[in-house]
Amino acid sequence: MSETHAETAFARKAPVAFVADGQIPASPPPSTAVGPVKWVKDNLFPGPVNTILTLASLAFVALLAYEILPWLIDSSWAPADMSLRGCRAEASGACFAVINERFYQFIFGFYPPEHYWRPTLAFIVVVVSLWPVLFPSAPRKLLILSALSPFICYWLIWGGSIWGPVAVLAAPAVGWLIAAKGGGAITKIVGEDFGPLATIVAAVAGVAIWLLFFLGPVTGALISIAPLALEEVASNRLGGFMLSLIIGLVGIVGSLPLGIALALGRQSKLLIVKAISVGFIETMRGVPLITLLFVASTLLNYFMPPGSNFDLILRVCIMVTLFASAYMAEVIRGGIAALPKGQYEAADAMGLTYWQSMRFIILPQALKISIPNIVSSFIGLFKDTTLVIVIGLLDPLGLSSAIRADQAWNGIVWELYGFIALFFFIFCYGMSRYSQYLERKLRTDHR
Amino acid sequence: MAEPAHMTEREIDRSQMKISDEVAIDIRKMNKWYGDFHVLRDINLTVYRGERIVVCGPSGSGKSTLIRCVNRLEEHQAGEIIVDGTELNSDLKNLDKVRAEVGMVFQHFNLFPHLTILENCTLAPIWVRKTPKKEAEETAMHFLRKVKIPEQAHKYPGQLSGGQQQRVAIARSLCMKPRIMLFDEPTSALDPEMIKEVLDTMIELAEEGMTMICVTHEMGFAQAVANRVIFMDAGQIVEQNEPKEFFTNPKSPRTQLFLSQILGH
Ligand SMILES: Nc1ncnc2c1ncn2[C@@H]1O[C@H](COP(=O)(O)OP(=O)(O)OP(=O)(O)O)[C@@H](O)[C@H]1O
Ligand SMILES: [Mg+2]
Numbered sequence: 001m002s003e004t005h006a007e008t009a010f011a012r013k014a015p016v017a018f019v020a021d022g023q024i025p026a027s028p029p030p031s032t033a034v035g036p037v038k039w040v041k042d043n044l045f046p047g048p049v050n051t052i053l054t055l056a057s058l059a060f061v062a063l064l065a066y067e068i069l070p071w072l073i074d075s076s077w078a079p080a081d082m083s084l085r086g087c088r089a090e091a092s093g094a095c096f097a098v099i100n101e102r103f104y105q106f107i108f109g110f111y112p113p114e115h116y117w118r119p120t121l122a123f124i125v126v127v128v129s130l131w132p133v134l135f136p137s138a139p140r141k142l143l144i145l146s147a148l149s150p151f152i153c154y155w156l157i158w159g160g161s162i163w164g165p166v167a168v169l170a171a172p173a174v175g176w177l178i179a180a181k182g183g184g185a186i187t188k189i190v191g192e193d194f195g196p197l198a199t200i201v202a203a204v205a206g207v208a209i210w211l212l213f214f215l216g217p218v219t220g221a222l223i224s225i226a227p228l229a230l231e232e233v234a235s236n237r238l239g240g241f242m243l244s245l246i247i248g249l250v251g252i253v254g255s256l257p258l259g260i261a262l263a264l265g266r267q268s269k270l271l272i273v274k275a276i277s278v279g280f281i282e283t284m285r286g287v288p289l290i291t292l293l294f295v296a297s298t299l300l301n302y303f304m305p306p307g308s309n310f311d312l313i314l315r316v317c318i319m320v321t322l323f324a325s326a327y328m329a330e331v332i333r334g335g336i337a338a339l340p341k342g343q344y345e346a347a348d349a350m351g352l353t354y355w356q357s358m359r360f361i362i363l364p365q366a367l368k369i370s371i372p373n374i375v376s377s378f379i380g381l382f383k384d385t386t387l388v389i390v391i392g393l394l395d396p397l398g399l400s401s402a403i404r405a406d407q408a409w410n411g412i413v414w415e416l417y418g419f420i421a422l423f424f425f426i427f428c429y430g431m432s433r434y435s436q437y438l439e440r441k442l443r444t445d446h447r
Numbered sequence: 448m449a450e451p452a453h454m455t456e457r458e459i460d461r462s463q464m465k466i467s468d469e470v471a472i473d474i475r476k477m478n479k480w481y482g483d484f485h486v487l488r489d490i491n492l493t494v495y496r497g498e499r500i501v502v503c504g505p506s507g508s509g510k511s512t513l514i515r516c517v518n519r520l521e522e523h524q525a526g527e528i529i530v531d532g533t534e535l536n537s538d539l540k541n542l543d544k545v546r547a548e549v550g551m552v553f554q555h556f557n558l559f560p561h562l563t564i565l566e567n568c569t570l571a572p573i574w575v576r577k578t579p580k581k582e583a584e585e586t587a588m589h590f591l592r593k594v595k596i597p598e599q600a601h602k603y604p605g606q607l608s609g610g611q612q613q614r615v616a617i618a619r620s621l622c623m624k625p626r627i628m629l630f631d632e633p634t635s636a637l638d639p640e641m642i643k644e645v646l647d648t649m650i651e652l653a654e655e656g657m658t659m660i661c662v663t664h665e666m667g668f669a670q671a672v673a674n675r676v677i678f679m680d681a682g683q684i685v686e687q688n689e690p691k692e693f694f695t696n697p698k699s700p701r702t703q704l705f706l707s708q709i710l711g712h
Contacts, residue, residue, distance in 0.1 A: 340555075340557075342553060342555055342557035343557060343559065345520055345553065346553065346557035346558075346559070348518075348520060349518055349520060349546060349549075349550075349551040350546065350547075350570070350571035350575065350619075350620075350623060351543055351546035351575040351623070352570075352571060352574060353543070356574050356575075360559075360562075360570055360574070361559055364561050365559075365560070365561050368561065442561070444560055444561055444603040
C-alpha cells in the first residue's frame, strides 16, 4: 500500500516523461572534491574531534621542534678541545664531538684499526648475500655466496687460518655423504621401515664425530701444509654496532629455520618429537634472556669437552638464537593454526606426502600470514642484543657507559643515546618496511 | 515430478557410460566411530568401474564421512575398504597409492590460494606422479580447456568466481589422471547460476566413463546421470536403487519422507 502512495505522490510532483536535450559537456570536478584541498579536508579536518586532534598534534610537533631544533643547530662537531668542556665553550647545544671522536669505536669496538677493512668487507658480503634472499629479482647464483657467507664472515672478522671454517663447512658435506651414499646400505641392515630414520641418525652421528675428533687434526694438518691465515682478533676486542649486528643477524638467520622446525615438531603426531619441541619452547620462553646470557657466559663451558675454548660471542649467538627460535616457533604455529582444515585435506587427497604438503601448501601460507609477527620478533631480537652488556660485552650501550666514564665526556647523555637510537631505528625501520613490501608482494587474495 | 532446476538442456551421451565387472571400490562391513559416536554402521558397498553413484540423505547422516573414508581422510575402525585392489590400512604406501588414484572435489573447493590456477593443477602431478613440469603444464591446460577456463590459468583462485573455482578444483583432480572421482556436495556452496556450469562439467566427466561417487542434493543430476542412488540415514545405507525406481517408487518410509521434503512441498 505505502509503495503505491509514494509512487502517486512522485508522479504528481514530477513529470513522468523526460528526454535529455543535448549532451552535457564534461567539466573538471570542483576544487573542493580533488587535489590538496580535498586531501587536507578528508584527512586532517573531517570532523570536530579529528580537527581538535589534528590541531593538538600540530602543537605538539611544533613544541618538540622548538625544543630540539636549537639544540641540534647550535651544536659542536669538532671543538678545539675535544671534550664536553670544549663543546660547552664553543656552543650551547648538542655536543656531537663525542660521536665524531668515538665514531669508529662505536662501529668496531676495540677492533684493531689496521684491520677495519675486514669487518667492512664482511658487512659488504652480508649485504650482497642477503640480496638474493630478500629480493627474488636478484641473480640466483648469488645464493651460493649466501650459503658460504657465514663462514667467510667468520673468517674475516675473527681471522686465523682459513682451514678452520673450511673444516666446519665440511661437516654438512660429511652428513650429506653418509645420507646419500650410505643410505642404501643402512636400509639393508636395519630394514625398510627404519631405513630413513637410521640414515638420519648415522648422518648426524657422522657430523658429530667429524666435529669432535677429526676437526682439530685435519685442520692442523692443513695448516702445516698451507697456512692461509689472517691475523687472529680476540673476541673481547669486538664491540659496538658490529657486535649488535653479528648477534642480531645470527639470531635472525638462525631462529627462522629453527622456529619452523620447532613449530612443526610441536604439531607432530610423533610423541617424542612433540614432547621435545614443547619442552624446549616452554623452557626457553619461561626463562629471561638475561639468565640465558649468563648461562652462555659461565655455565656452558662446563658442558664443552675439556680443553676446547668455545668463543664467548659464539656462545651468546647460540643462546640468542635458541631463545628467539622458541618465540618464532609460537609465531609460526599461530600461522599454521590459522589455515583452514581444507588445505590439509586437499593436499592429502592429492597424495602429497607430509613434507610435500608442508613445503608447498602449509608453510608458504603460514609464513605469509605470520610475516608481521615474524618481523616483530626479529625487531625485538635485534634490540635485545643490547642485553649482552650484562655479561661484559661492549655493545653500543656498553661502549657509551665506558665513554661516559671518561673524564673528557663525563656528563654527556642525549648525544650518545640519540646516536645509538638512530642506529637501531634505521635497521628496525628497514625491517618493518621490508615486511610491508613482502606482504604487498605476496598478496594473492585480491580482496 | 518437477523439472530439475539446474539441468543441462542437451541430450546426455550414454555411449561411453559402460559399467564393467571390475570392482573399483569394495567396502565390507565398515564401521566408524567419532569417539563414542557411531557414525557409520555396517556399510557394505561395491562400486564397479564406470558406475556413477549419487549418495543422498539428511544432514549428519554420514555421507561425507563415508566418501572421506574411501581416500582415508577419515580412518575407519572396523571392516575393510578395498580401492582398486589395495586395502586401506595403516600402511602408508598403500595410502599414497590409493590417494593418487582417487580424485576428490570438496564443497568449499579448497584451492591453494597462494598458487596460480596452473600451479594448483600441476603441483601434485609434478611431485607425486613425477611428471616433467612441461608435460604437467600441458596436461593442466588440457583439463582447464575442458572445464572451459583456460584463460584463467595465470590468475589466483581469489580472482575467480565460485563456479570457476569449483571447475578448477575438478580440473586439478583430473590432472592426476584418477580412476575414481569423489564429489562431496560440489555445488552446495554455489549460487544457482554457477551450479549449472559445475554440473555440466560433472556430466561431461560421466559421459567419458569416469567412476564417480557424488554426494549431492541435485536430484536432477541424479536422475540424468547416476546409475544408482544411495540413501543414507543415521549412518546406515537405508535404500539403494536405480534412479527411476528410487525416485518414483521409494520403499523405505525414511526415504519417502526425505524425498517428499526435498522434492515436493
Ligand atoms: N570430526 C568429527 N568429530 C566428531 N563428530 C563428527 C566429526 N565429523 C562429523 N561428525 C559427526 O558425524 C556425523 C556425520 O557427519 P557427516 O559430515 O558425514 O554428515 P553428512 O551426511 O555429510 O551431512 P551434511 O549433509 O550436513 O554434509 C554428524 O553427526 C557429525 O556431527
Ligand atoms: Mg557433508
